[in-house]
Amino acid sequence: MSDLQIENSFQLEFIAHYAMHLENLYIEKTGSKDTKQRDRYTQLIAYIKEAPFEAAYEKYKQIALADTGLEFFSESMLRKAHRLASLDLDLPLSHEG
Numbered sequence: 001m002s003d004l005q006i007e008n009s010f011q012l013e014f015i016a017h018y019a020m021h022l023e024n025l026y027i028e029k030t031g032s033k034d035t036k037q038r039d040r041y042t043q044l045i046a047y048i049k050e051a052p053f054e055a056a057y058e059k060y061k062q063i064a065l066a067d068t069g070l071e072f073f074s075e076s077m078l079r080k081a082h083r084l085a086s087l088d089l090d091l092p093l094s095h096e097g
Helices: 009-030 038-050 055-065 075-088
Strands: none
Touching: 009 055, 009 075, 038 055, 038 075
């Protein structure tokens, strides 16, 4: 996801929540005990709230290098992560499919 065009802290925070939920879904599906990537996003979410956008964006780009590939996720998993990220940020839920 590091190739996304992110222009502000709000977009960055949404992407961080989305990626955190995707990593959590990966852990649940595989039974992995490795939570490092999910935990990095959790820490990034807190960092975004206190750091300048440019610094938080640079940190995001470094974290995103270790993301689980999107090809691993089904459409329903991607939608679930999107829905959970929207709920985290009190955004209206999309009623697509």
